[in-house]
Amino acid sequence: MSLDTAAVKPMERLSAALAQDMDQVNLLIRDRMASEHAPRIPEISAHLIEAGGKRLRPMLTLAAARMCGYEGPHHVHLAATVEFIHTATLLHDDVVDESNKRRGRPTANLLWDNKSSVLVGDYLFARSFQLMIETGSLRVLDILANASATIAEGEVLQLTAAQSLKTDEAIYLKIVRGKTAALFSAATEVGGVIAGAPEEHVTALFTYGDALGIAFQIVDDLLDYGGATADTGKNIGDDFRERKLTLPVIKAVAKADANERAFWVRVIEKGKQDEGDLEHALELLAKHDAMASARADAMEWVTKAKDALAPLPPSDLRDLLIDLADYVVSRIS
Amino acid sequence: MSLDTAAVKPMERLSAALAQDMDQVNLLIRDRMASEHAPRIPEISAHLIEAGGKRLRPMLTLAAARMCGYEGPHHVHLAATVEFIHTATLLHDDVVDESNKRRGRPTANLLWDNKSSVLVGDYLFARSFQLMIETGSLRVLDILANASATIAEGEVLQLTAAQSLKTDEAIYLKIVRGKTAALFSAATEVGGVIAGAPEEHVTALFTYGDALGIAFQIVDDLLDYGGATADTGKNIGDDFRERKLTLPVIKAVAKADANERAFWVRVIEKGKQDEGDLEHALELLAKHDAMASARADAMEWVTKAKDALAPLPPSDLRDLLIDLADYVVSRIS
Numbered sequence: 001m002s003l004d005t006a007a008v009k010p011m012e013r014l015s016a017a018l019a020q021d022m023d024q025v026n027l028l029i030r031d032r033m034a035s036e037h038a039p040r041i042p043e044i045s046a047h048l049i050e051a052g053g054k055r056l057r058p059m060l061t062l063a064a065a066r067m068c069g070y071e072g073p074h075h076v077h078l079a080a081t082v083e084f085i086h087t088a089t090l091l092h093d094d095v096v097d098e099s100n101k102r103r104g105r106p107t108a109n110l111l112w113d114n115k116s117s118v119l120v121g122d123y124l125f126a127r128s129f130q131l132m133i134e135t136g137s138l139r140v141l142d143i144l145a146n147a148s149a150t151i152a153e154g155e156v157l158q159l160t161a162a163q164s165l166k167t168d169e170a171i172y173l174k175i176v177r178g179k180t181a182a183l184f185s186a187a188t189e190v191g192g193v194i195a196g197a198p199e200e201h202v203t204a205l206f207t208y209g210d211a212l213g214i215a216f217q218i219v220d221d222l223l224d225y226g227g228a229t230a231d232t233g234k235n236i237g238d239d240f241r242e243r244k245l246t247l248p249v250i251k252a253v254a255k256a257d258a259n260e261r262a263f264w265v266r267v268i269e270k271g272k273q274d275e276g277d278l279e280h281a282l283e284l285l286a287k288h289d290a291m292a293s294a295r296a297d298a299m300e301w302v303t304k305a306k307d308a309l310a311p312l313p314p315s316d317l318r319d320l321l322i323d324l325a326d327y328v329v330s331r332i333s
Numbered sequence: 334m335s336l337d338t339a340a341v342k343p344m345e346r347l348s349a350a351l352a353q354d355m356d357q358v359n360l361l362i363r364d365r366m367a368s369e370h371a372p373r374i375p376e377i378s379a380h381l382i383e384a385g386g387k388r389l390r391p392m393l394t395l396a397a398a399r400m401c402g403y404e405g406p407h408h409v410h411l412a413a414t415v416e417f418i419h420t421a422t423l424l425h426d427d428v429v430d431e432s433n434k435r436r437g438r439p440t441a442n443l444l445w446d447n448k449s450s451v452l453v454g455d456y457l458f459a460r461s462f463q464l465m466i467e468t469g470s471l472r473v474l475d476i477l478a479n480a481s482a483t484i485a486e487g488e489v490l491q492l493t494a495a496q497s498l499k500t501d502e503a504i505y506l507k508i509v510r511g512k513t514a515a516l517f518s519a520a521t522e523v524g525g526v527i528a529g530a531p532e533e534h535v536t537a538l539f540t541y542g543d544a545l546g547i548a549f550q551i552v553d554d555l556l557d558y559g560g561a562t563a564d565t566g567k568n569i570g571d572d573f574r575e576r577k578l579t580l581p582v583i584k585a586v587a588k589a590d591a592n593e594r595a596f597w598v599r600v601i602e603k604g605k606q607d608e609g610d611l612e613h614a615l616e617l618l619a620k621h622d623a624m625a626s627a628r629a630d631a632m633e634w635v636t637k638a639k640d641a642l643a644p645l646p647p648s649d650l651r652d653l654l655i656d657l658a659d660y661v662v663s664r665i666s
Contacts, residue, residue: 037511038486040492092452095447122485129462129478152455156368156449159448
């Protein structure tokens with residue numbers, strides 16, 4: 001399937017194909033984010049969960065389970081689990097990044113406070129474990145507990161490494177595997193596991209999720225320095241202002257001469273940013289073909305993701321996941 | 334056993350009785366708080382875990398399992414799990430309370446930053462789930478996941494309820510069950526469950542942990558308004574300054590006349606505190622016998638805790654847990 005066809009919103013086609021399952025997931029989410037004693041919990045959870053998030057991660061779980069012929073009820077629990085873990089990490093991320101906007105709306109830490117965001121995140125994280133336990137599968141529990149640890153580790157690594165020019169592409173990949181790809185790959189892997197799929201298929205699903213997650217994050221990093229095909233609603237330069245060393249910058253730093261290096265030290269390591277610095281950064285990215293090179297990396301991960309699905313039997317859902325991978329990079333020019 | 338005998342440090346006797354098991358727990362904790370990629374994680378975890386915490390909660394798990402004749406290896410995993418959950422909640426609590434001191438040392442949020450405390454807490458929480466999964470017991474997982482949800486719910490409830498004079502003793506009990514007793518009762522219960530103890534004994538252990546945790550928290554609240562038998566190293570009035578409506582104050586508010594009520598509204602609900610207000614609060618607590626009444630409540634919970642152990646076969650560890658309950662209230666005059 002070509003890029004053009006894939007660009008016809010594969011998210012929406014996936015959503016339509018999994019509509020019945022997703023209705024169940026949404027019911028379960030609403031049920032489990034309730035709290036008998038603390039009404040602030042569902043208030044904050046609903047603010048985030050019902051804000052029109054794309055439900056990408058739970059859809060990956062549902063699609064993986066259905067592709068492997070699953071007919072039981074527990075893919076719904078796992079999809080809700082994955083969404084709860086994702087929401088918990090968003091709540092904590094917004095505290096850590098001191099963000100004030102998420103999905104075009106004010107963040108919970110702004111509308112309520114940091115305290116509530118931390119504690120409601122903890123609550124959703126605990127709820128996610130309750131949900132996954134209901135599947136009764138120790139292997140599934142293991143995968144999701146490992147993913148949770150990897151996510152937190154990736155976030156801590158980002159905290160300490162992101163503002164250091166020593167951060168190279170290998171460290172970047174570790175951070176990205178933690179903060180983004182770990183939940184993507186766990187989401188697809190548990191879908192295969194709950195369906196009792198053969199090991200070869202489970203591995204294929206894991207590899208797809210991992211590569212898709214990495215491509216997704218590289219694209220996100222690219223969008224932050226412009227390079228979008230259409231208006232994405234993102235502010236250009238957020239990562240720059242937060243002094244996050246993302247892939248395009250890492251590539252430009254690797255090719256920097258002494259003057260350019262001094263510039264990056266000042267704006268990223270020392271955080272002394274003046275007017276015109278973002279424009280200069282964009283010039284340096286262009287000079288060293290950093291955007292194009294990062295884009296090529298993203299394309300490579302998309303190819304890996306699509307190739308990974310080859311061992312799985314052909315099906316509409318498999319085709320949709322392939323289109324989804326193409327769609328992820330279609331957002332960048 | 335009388336209060337006087339119990340006051341001869343039952344924590345130390347328990348520690349001696351469980352020394353070999355506790356060595357294993359400490360080894361496991363050190364092993365699992367490591368992080369291949371993010372050295373800040375063990376730095377912060379060690380700051381808190383090796384700061385001379387009393388290891389009360391993991392000892393409860395070890396004691397419960399041994400009392401029920403457990404000979405396997407998994408009580409060590411569960412004890413480490415419980416300590417990790419406790420440490421994760423401390424890291425997040427200090428962010429939420431904006432604390433700068435814990436166990437006589439500067440808090441992690443002060444030495445590093447709030448971000449690190451949030452994320453390392455998340456990491457330890459995920460690690461705790463990995464540890465409990467290694468036991469292979471779905472029932473144990475269920476108990477600890479439920480406890481984790483109850484803890485977070487109790488903390489959110491405290492956030493919204495603690496500064497409102499509408500908070501009565503029933504709401505206080507819900508908060509305390511969440512923030513303190515849920516982990517105590519889960520710690521003892523899982524000890525019994527992993528040992529395969531009969532249901533009657535598991536219930537007894539749960540009830541002991543629940544009542545002990547409630548007594549422990551009431552005593553903590555009392556110490557915050559003075560009333561210690563000896564120097565506890567606590568600052569008097571922290572809860573007052575943080576406008577936390579704890580049991581002594583709830584009791585004084587219930588008996589307040591119009592003038593007194595206006596005082597509580599000003600200092601707790603509105604948070605307008607002047608010099609001399611803490612002293613006036615202490616006078617009101619004395620006037621209404623609030624400290625004595627809270628102390629009587631704590632004694633009642635201690636009695637419940639001790640009585641709960643009756644169905645368990647007599648043993649040295651059972652006696653030590655009984656002494657421990659007495660010791661908890663021996664800290665208050």
